Amino acid sequence: MRLDVHRREAEAGPPPSAVRTGTLVVGLGSPHGDDRIGWLVAEEIARRTRDDVAVRCLTLPVDVCTEMQGFERVVIIDACRMSDPIGAARRWTWPAPEIRLLRASGTHAIGLPESLALAERIGGLPPEVVVWGVSARNFAPQSELAEALLSAVPDVADRILMQDICVPSSGGPVDA
Amino acid sequence: MDRRKAARTITIEALTRVEGEGGLSVRLSDGAIEDVQLRIYEPPRFFEAFLRGRPLREVPDIVARICGICPVAYQMTAVHAIERALGAAITPEIRRLRRLLYCGEWIESHGLHMHLLHAPDFFNLPSGIALAEQHPEAVTRGLRLKKQGNRLLEVLGGRAIHPVNVAVGGFYRAPKLEQFAELVPDFEWGLEAAIEATRWAAGFTFPEFTQNYELVSLSHPDEYPMNEGRIVSSRGLSIEVDDYDREFAEVHAAHSTALQSERLPARTPYLVGPLARVGLNLDRLSPKARRLADEVGIEWPSQNMFHSIVARGLELTHAFEEALEILRAASQARPSRVPLVDRDGEGCAATEAPRGLIFHRYRVRADGTVAEANIIPPTSQNQRQIEADLRGFLPTVLNGDDEAAALECEKLIRNYDPCISCSTHFLKLQVERT
Numbered sequence: 151m152r153l154d155v156h157r158r159e160a161e162a163g164p165p166p167s168a169v170r171t172g173t174l175v176v177g178l179g180s181p182h183g184d185d186r187i188g189w190l191v192a193e194e195i196a197r198r199t200r201d202d203v204a205v206r207c208l209t210l211p212v213d214v215c216t217e218m219q220g221f222e223r224v225v226i227i228d229a230c231r232m233s234d235p236i237g238a239a240r241r242w243t244w245p246a247p248e249i250r251l252l253r254a255s256g257t258h259a260i261g262l263p264e265s266l267a268l269a270e271r272i273g274g275l276p277p278e279v280v281v282w283g284v285s286a287r288n289f290a291p292q293s294e295l296a297e298a299l300l301s302a303v304p305d306v307a308d309r310i311l312m313q314d315i316c317v318p319s320s321g322g323p324v325d326a
Numbered sequence: 327m328d329r330r331k332a333a334r335t336i337t338i339e340a341l342t343r344v345e346g347e348g349g350l351s352v353r354l355s356d357g358a359i360e361d362v363q364l365r366i367y368e369p370p371r372f373f374e375a376f377l378r379g380r381p382l383r384e385v386p387d388i389v390a391r392i393c394g395i396c397p398v399a400y401q402m403t404a405v406h407a408i409e410r411a412l413g414a415a416i417t418p419e420i421r422r423l424r425r426l427l428y429c430g431e432w433i434e435s436h437g438l439h440m441h442l443l444h445a446p447d448f449f450n451l452p453s454g455i456a457l458a459e460q461h462p463e464a465v466t467r468g469l470r471l472k473k474q475g476n477r478l479l480e481v482l483g484g485r486a487i488h489p490v491n492v493a494v495g496g497f498y499r500a501p502k503l504e505q506f507a508e509l510v511p512d513f514e515w516g517l518e519a520a521i522e523a524t525r526w527a528a529g530f531t532f533p534e535f536t537q538n539y540e541l542v543s544l545s546h547p548d549e550y551p552m553n554e555g556r557i558v559s560s561r562g563l564s565i566e567v568d569d570y571d572r573e574f575a576e577v578h579a580a581h582s583t584a585l586q587s588e589r590l591p592a593r594t595p596y597l598v599g600p601l602a603r604v605g606l607n608l609d610r611l612s613p614k615a616r617r618l619a620d621e622v623g624i625e626w627p628s629q630n631m632f633h634s635i636v637a638r639g640l641e642l643t644h645a646f647e648e649a650l651e652i653l654r655a656a657s658q659a660r661p662s663r664v665p666l667v668d669r670d671g672e673g674c675a676a677t678e679a680p681r682g683l684i685f686h687r688y689r690v691r692a693d694g695t696v697a698e699a700n701i702i703p704p705t706s707q708n709q710r711q712i713e714a715d716l717r718g719f720l721p722t723v724l725n726g727d728d729e730a731a732a733l734e735c736e737k738l739i740r741n742y743d744p745c746i747s748c749s750t751h752f753l754k755l756q757v758e759r760t
Binding site for chain 2: 271
């Protein structure tokens with residue numbers, strides 16, 4: 151499957167000093183198996199929202215620090231190992247302990263919790279940070295995304311749109 | 327009680343802010359150091375065995391998996407070695423683009439290590455997060471610098487982690503030149519920020535700890551070494567890469583799952599990495615980096631490993647300056663890769679990973695598969711030198727308590743920016759005192 155990364159600003163984004171408003175949606179993931187779910191949900195949201203919602207697909211959690219500066223709200227979607235059925239999604243608000251205490255899995259042990267803590271220290275954390283974890287199992291290199299996860303994409307996107315972006319669930323592009 | 331003679335055990339459960347995991351054991355007797363072992367205990371990864379029988383065109387994508395921080399180093403070394411085995415010659419345009427890709431990797435790796443992993447040591451802080459609390463502007467700069475490197479890797483390599491666009495013979499797809507133009511303004515900022523970061527690092531207080539290193543790196547007559555050159559050392563070595571096995575050997579150490587490298591015939595340790603590269607190639611740094619090297623108040627070549635953070639800053643500056651030059655002058659590489667004719671052959675190559683010299687050798691078959699592979703990463707080459715450093719350094723810190731001694735040892739090791747995952751993995755410090 152080919153993944154198109156939706157970027158609605160110039161590749162680099164505006165300089166950190168620029169004041170930005172609105173919501174940033176970040177899909178965290180990689181091309182490996184179920185780890186793609188964050189990207190797919192972010193892309194689905196990009197298809198259904200207007201330009202006032204910025205969408206990024208990132209691989210390294212630490213890159214979130216520089217991406218989210220200036221936004222009012224950031225919504226991060228990532229694959230998550232948990233006991234829920236595959237494709238089930240949970241929502242947390244930073245700094246909920248479930249997020250703060252996650253074991254780091256990024257390179258040099260800079261995972262999502264460390265990256266959000268870092269952003270907090272450098273003044274780059276938006277007032278509202280929401281993290282959606284989607285239950286996933288298989289992260290083996292070059293493996294395929296589970297069918298159950300692929301089918302869960304529209305529903306997870308619906309929930310995020312309803313709860314965090316305030317766009318009615320339509321299943322199709324808004325303002326069509 | 328005299329702590330130097332008391333029975334003590336110092337343990338670091340896991341070395342932080344390095345890539346991978348491992349341990350360090352120090353045995354003391356009557357206060358004297360009897361043995362220092364850098365234990366790399368994670369299982370071997372068998373990449374060389376995985377490669378046997380695989381199509382040689384798959385090699386760049388397989389070896390990239392050895393490391394998420396320096397995949398380009400593995401890809402570059404592999405493609406050069408295999409092209410030599412096949413007798414293939416790349417075009418000057420492809421060569422320039424490969425240097426540009428390497429600049430991207432140096433930028434992301436050096437930017438991250440300087441600011442988030444290494445700098446906290448000079449403020450006696452436990453992490454990049456703690457540093458961000460005191461110096462948010464410096465950490466923000468580090469994150470932005472790293473991001474520029476990642477963007478370059480995305481544009482040229484297809485993605486930042488494990489790039490997919492590197493092929494034996496060139497690139498699968500020619501880069502879009504308009505994307506190069508988009509990078510220029512941010513790289514202009516990056517160059518100035520790299521200079522600022524280097525000056526910042528040069529202002530740190532460095533422990534007075536010098537060793538008599540044999541510095542080893544590639545050296546090229548016309549350019550700062552990245553993809554090719556002779557292997558030279560500060561003790562007069564100057565050889566073709568083909569002769570690597572004559573001058574260097576890998577040996578098993580019982581306490582490590584990674585092979586350790588040593589210089590032949592004396593079986594001595596040696597140093598690879600930014601401090602060695604700068605020391606041996608000072609006059610080939612880019613103009614701004616060269617001027618900066620004179621300005622920072624360090625006499626090059628330096629024999630103090632704590633200066634490595636400044637050497638990294640000089641290379642960061644160089645990488646931005648060279649990348650800008652290539653980005654501004656880039657022309658379309660056509661073809662994006664040269665044709666290959668499979669044959670029986672053998673080839674080797676050495677390139678300069680962010681952490682130091684990396685060597686690959688491949689034997690390939692006429693059916694287009696790999697018969698044999700040998701990969702020697704920089705951290706396993708530095709492993710014995712790290713142990714030698716610790717032998718020299720420990721007496722200066724053992725009068726303190728165990729925790730303080732362990733922390734100081736960690737700092738020394740972080741000078742190397744070791745990538746234990748590459749070498750096969752890494753740190754627990756255990757000191758036995760009898």
